[in-house]
Amino acid sequence: xxxxxxxxxxxxxxxxxxxxxxxxxxxxxxxxxxxxxxxxxxxxxxxxxxxxxxxxxxxxxxxxxxxxxxxxxxxxxxxxxxxxxxxxxxxxxxxxxxxxxxxxxxxxxxxxxxxxxxxxxxxxxxxxxxxxxxxxxxxxxxxxxxxxxxxxxxxxxxxxxxxxxxxxxxxxxxxxxxxxxxxxxxxxxxxxxxxxxxxxxxxxxxxxxxxxxxxxxxxxxxxxxxxxxxxxxxxxxxxxxxxxxxxxxxxxxxxxxxxxxxxxxxxxxxxxxxxxxxxxxxxxxxxxxxxxxxxxxxxxxxxxxxxxxxxxxxxxxxxxxxxxxxxxxxxxxxxxxxxxxxxxxxxxxxxxxxxxxxxxxxxxxxxxxxxxxxxxxxxxxxxxxxxxxxxxxxxxxxxxxxxxxxxxxxxxxxxxxxxxxxxxxxxxxxxxxxxxxxx
Amino acid sequence: xxxxxxxxxxxxxxxxxxxxxxxxxxxxxxxxxxxxxxxxxxxxxxxxxxxxxxxxxxxxxxxxxxxxxxxxxxxxxxxxxxxxxxxxxxxxxxxxxxxxxxxxxxxxxxxxxxxxxxxxxxxxxxxxxxxxxxxxxxxxxxxxxxxxxxxxxxxxxxxxxxxxxxxxxxxxxxxxxxxxxxxxxxxxxxxxxxxxxxxxxxxxxxxxxxxxxxxxxxxxxxxxxxxxxxxxxxxxxxxxxxxxxxxxxxxxxxxxxxxxxxxxxxxxxxxxxxxxxxxxxxxxxxxxxxxxxxxxxxxxxxxxxxxxxxxxxxxxxxxxxxxxxxxxxxxxxxxxx
Ligand SMILES: Cc1ncc(C[n+]2csc(CCOP(=O)(O)OP(=O)(O)O)c2C)c(N)n1
Numbered sequence: 001x002x003x004x005x006x007x008x009x010x011x012x013x014x015x016x017x018x019x020x021x022x023x024x025x026x027x028x029x030x031x032x033x034x035x036x037x038x039x040x041x042x043x044x045x046x047x048x049x050x051x052x053x054x055x056x057x058x059x060x061x062x063x064x065x066x067x068x069x070x071x072x073x074x075x076x077x078x079x080x081x082x083x084x085x086x087x088x089x090x091x092x093x094x095x096x097x098x099x100x101x102x103x104x105x106x107x108x109x110x111x112x113x114x115x116x117x118x119x120x121x122x123x124x125x126x127x128x129x130x131x132x133x134x135x136x137x138x139x140x141x142x143x144x145x146x147x148x149x150x151x152x153x154x155x156x157x158x159x160x161x162x163x164x165x166x167x168x169x170x171x172x173x174x175x176x177x178x179x180x181x182x183x184x185x186x187x188x189x190x191x192x193x194x195x196x197x198x199x200x201x202x203x204x205x206x207x208x209x210x211x212x213x214x215x216x217x218x219x220x221x222x223x224x225x226x227x228x229x230x231x232x233x234x235x236x237x238x239x240x241x242x243x244x245x246x247x248x249x250x251x252x253x254x255x256x257x258x259x260x261x262x263x264x265x266x267x268x269x270x271x272x273x274x275x276x277x278x279x280x281x282x283x284x285x286x287x288x289x290x291x292x293x294x295x296x297x298x299x300x301x302x303x304x305x306x307x308x309x310x311x312x313x314x315x316x317x318x319x320x321x322x323x324x325x326x327x328x329x330x331x332x333x334x335x336x337x338x339x340x341x342x343x344x345x346x347x348x349x350x351x352x353x354x355x356x357x358x359x360x361x362x363x364x365x366x367x368x369x370x371x372x373x374x375x376x377x378x379x380x381x382x383x384x385x386x387x388x389x390x391x392x393x394x395x396x397x398x399x400x401x402x403x404x405x406x407x408x409x410x411x412x413x414x415x416x417x418x419x420x421x422x423x424x425x426x427x428x429x430x431x432x433x434x435x436x437x438x439x
Numbered sequence: 440x441x442x443x444x445x446x447x448x449x450x451x452x453x454x455x456x457x458x459x460x461x462x463x464x465x466x467x468x469x470x471x472x473x474x475x476x477x478x479x480x481x482x483x484x485x486x487x488x489x490x491x492x493x494x495x496x497x498x499x500x501x502x503x504x505x506x507x508x509x510x511x512x513x514x515x516x517x518x519x520x521x522x523x524x525x526x527x528x529x530x531x532x533x534x535x536x537x538x539x540x541x542x543x544x545x546x547x548x549x550x551x552x553x554x555x556x557x558x559x560x561x562x563x564x565x566x567x568x569x570x571x572x573x574x575x576x577x578x579x580x581x582x583x584x585x586x587x588x589x590x591x592x593x594x595x596x597x598x599x600x601x602x603x604x605x606x607x608x609x610x611x612x613x614x615x616x617x618x619x620x621x622x623x624x625x626x627x628x629x630x631x632x633x634x635x636x637x638x639x640x641x642x643x644x645x646x647x648x649x650x651x652x653x654x655x656x657x658x659x660x661x662x663x664x665x666x667x668x669x670x671x672x673x674x675x676x677x678x679x680x681x682x683x684x685x686x687x688x689x690x691x692x693x694x695x696x697x698x699x700x701x702x703x704x705x706x707x708x709x710x711x712x713x714x715x716x717x718x719x720x721x722x723x724x725x726x727x728x729x730x731x732x733x734x735x736x737x738x739x740x741x742x743x744x745x746x747x748x749x750x751x752x753x754x755x756x757x758x759x760x761x762x763x764x765x766x767x768x769x770x771x772x773x774x775x776x
Contacts, residue, residue, distance in 0.1 A: 198567025
C-alpha cells in the first residue's frame with residue numbers, strides 16, 4: 001500500500017525526505033484493558049499537606065506549579081494535615097459525611113429502580129461523592145451551580161427533597177419538569193441548581209455568563225460549574241475559559257477527572273503528559289488540582305476559589321482527581337473496555353471511608369455511630385422512594401401527565417401553530433379511544 | 440446472504456469499505472476500542488488497527504473538522520456523531536466547510552467524507568437522544584442526506600455514501616437498529632431476522648444515492664416516508680387493508696423526484712410522513728415539490744404527519760411520536776376529500 005492516496009499530487013509525496021522515517025499517528029491507549037493485571041504503584045501522587053496554599057489574591061502566574069501538584073488534606077492515618085486543612089467543626093464534617101452517605105444510598109436505590117423497569121436511565125456518582133458535597137459545603141447557599149449529570153450530591157448536600165428528585169427520575173405526577181427530561185436531568189432553581197442539559201459542557205459558558213451578570217449588577221453571589229474531563233475537549237469549555245479570564249468572572253470552573261468518559265480514558269480527552277488543571281495556565285486562570293476523594297481538600301480548594309472570586313480576583317479552575325467506580329450510566333458495561341481490577345486498585349480510596357477514618361482519628365466519630373448513620377440514611381431514602389412511587393413510575397403505557405402538556409411552556413405564550421397542533425392531537429387520540437389524560 | 444440487524448449491516452458496510460480501500464478511516468466518540476455505543480464499529484479497530492479506527496476527544500467540531508482535513512488530504516473519513524442531537528457543535532464545519540470545499544476551491548479541494556449518526560426517537564431518550572435534525576441539513580447546499588430503513592438498504596447505501604466524492608450525512612434510525620417498528624409501542628418488538636430485508640449479502644454492493652424504493656405499490660394514495668416511519672406506515676396499510684403506495688425515499692438530497700411524480704400522478708393523493716418537527720421540515724419541501732409538479736393530478740390536499748413542533752418529551756414520547764393513529768387519521772382525510 002502506498003502512503004499517498006492517488007489524489008495526492010506527486011510533488012507533495014515526501015520523496016525529497018525519503019531517508020527520514022515515515023510519519024506515524026499516535027493514538028493514546030490506556031494502561032489497562034479488560035483482563036490486564038493492574039498496578040498503579042508508580043502513579044506519582046503528592047502526599048497530603050505537600051501542596052502550598054497561596055494567598056487568595058495571588059497572581060495566577062505565581063502558582064503555575066499547583067496545577068501539576070495535588071491538594072490533599074487527609075493523610076493515610078486519617079489526620080488532616082498541611083496548609084489546606086480546613087477549620088471545620090465536627091458537626092459540619094459529619095454533615096458532609098451524612099450527605100455523602102445519603103447520596104450513595106440514593107444512587108443505589110435509583111440504580112436498582114432502573115433495573116426494575118421503573119425508569120429508563122440512571123447515572124450514579126459512586127466514588128465521586130466528595131466532589132459535589134465538599135464543594136456544596138464550601139459555597140454559600142445562594143451561589144449558583146451549573147452541574148453536569150453527575151452532581152446529584154450538590155442537591156442532596158443543599159438539603160433538597162429526595163422525593164422531589166425521585167419524582168424526576170420516575171417522570172411521575174410529582175415531577176415538576178412534567179416528565180419532559182431524561183432521568184437525572186434535574187432543575188432546582190430554589191436550590192441554586194441550573195437545569196441540566198444532555199449536551200455536554202454547554203453549562204460552562206453559561207456559568208461564566210451568570211457570574212458576569214452578578215458582577216454587572218454588583219451582586220454578591222458567585223457561580224460554579226462542573227464537567228467531566230472528557231467534556232473539557234468540547235469547544236464550550238474553551239469558550240468559558242476565555243470569557244472567564246477576560247472579564248475576571250466570579251466563577252469556579254470544576255473539572256471532575258474520574259479517568260473515564262464513557263469507554264475512552266483521560267488520554268483521549270487530552271490528559272497525556274499533562275493535567276486538566278494545567279489547561280488554566282495558558283488562559284491565565286488560577287488553577288488547582290485536588291484529590292477529589294478527599295472531602296476536606298475539595299472543601300478547602302472550593303473555599304479558596306470562592307473567596308478569591310468574591311474578592312474580585314477572578315475565576316479558578318479546579319481539577320478534581322478522582323475515579324469513576326462503576327459504569328458511565330445504566331447504559332454501559334465497563335467490563336467491555338477497562339480492567340475489572342482498576343476500580344479497587346486506584347490509589348485514592350473511597351471518599352466516604354476516608355472522611356470517616358478522619359473523623360474517627362480526630363476522636364469525633366466511631367464505628368457504631370457510622371453504622372447507625374448508614375442505616376438512618378438508607379431508611380430515609382427508602383421512605384422517600386415509597387412516597388415518590390405513590391405518584392407513579394415511568395411506564396410506556398400509563399401516562400403520568402396530560403398529553404397536551406407537551407405543547408405548554410415552549411413559549412411564554414402559545415403561538416397559533418402549536419394551539420392547532422395541540423387541538424389536532426387531542427382530536428386524534430380521542431378518535432382512537434386513547435385516554436389522553438391520566439386514568 | 441446472512442440475516443443481519445441494522446447495526447450488523449452498517450458494521451459490514453464499514454468492514455467492506457475498509458478492506459477494499461486503505462484510505463477509509465473511521466473515528467468518533469467511543470468508536471475505536473469499544474466499537475461505538477450502539478456497537479456499529481465493533482471489531483473494526485482490532486481488524487484494521489488503531490490508525491484506521493480510533494476514539495476521538497468529545498468534540499464534535501473537532502471530529503468533523505479533522506474529517507474535512509483528512510478528506511482534503513485524500514482520505515475517505517467516516518466520522519460517527521454519537522447521537523444526531525450532538526451534531527450541532529459541528530454545524531459550522533459541516534455547513535460552511537464540508538459542504539462548500541469543492542465549490543469555493545473550484546474543485547481543487549473536495550470533502551469525500553461520510554458522517555454517520557443515530558437519530559430519531561422511540562427509545563425513551565428524552566430531548567437529547569431523540570431528535571431528527573435532517574431538515575436542518577437538507578436546507579444546506581452541498582450536503583447529501585441519506586436515511587436507510589432496512590439492514591439491506593443500510594449496507595448498500597452506506598457503501599455508496601462512503602464511495603461518493605461529496606460529503607454525505609448518513610442518519611441511522613436507531614429505533615429500528617434491532618428490528619422494524621410499526622409504531623405499536625405496547626406490542627412485543629419484532630427482530631429483523633423475520634424481515635426479508637434482513638437478508639444481507641456479505642460482500643460489496645451498492646444502492647445508488649438518489650433512488651427511492653417503492654415498498655408497496657398501490658392506488659389509493661402515495662405515502663412518502665423514510666427511516667422508522669416506513670415501517671409505521673407499512674403497518675397501518677396492512678392492518679387496515681388500505682391500498683396505498685408507500686415510497687421509501689432513502690435519500691433526501693438528491694431526491695428521487697421521478698419516483699415521487701410518477702406515483703402521485705397515478706394515485707392523485709399524497710401523504711408525507713416524518714418524525715421530525717413540522718415547521719420547515721423536509722415534509723414542507725416535499726409538499727411544495729408535489730404541489731408544483733403534480734397540482735393538476737391532485738384530488739385532495741397534501742397531508743403531512745410529523746412530530747409536533749416541540750422538543751421530544753421523555754415520558755410522553757408516544758404522544759409525540761407520529762404513530763399509527765395519526766398516520767391513519769391522515770390517510771382517512773386524503774381518502775375522504
Ligand atoms: C455534545 C455531546 N456529545 C456527546 C455526548 C454523549 N456523551 C454523554 S456522556 C459522555 C461522556 C462524558 O464523559 P466525561 O465528560 O468525562 O464525564 P463523566 O461521564 O465521566 O462524568 C458522552 C460522550 C453528549 N451528551 N453531548
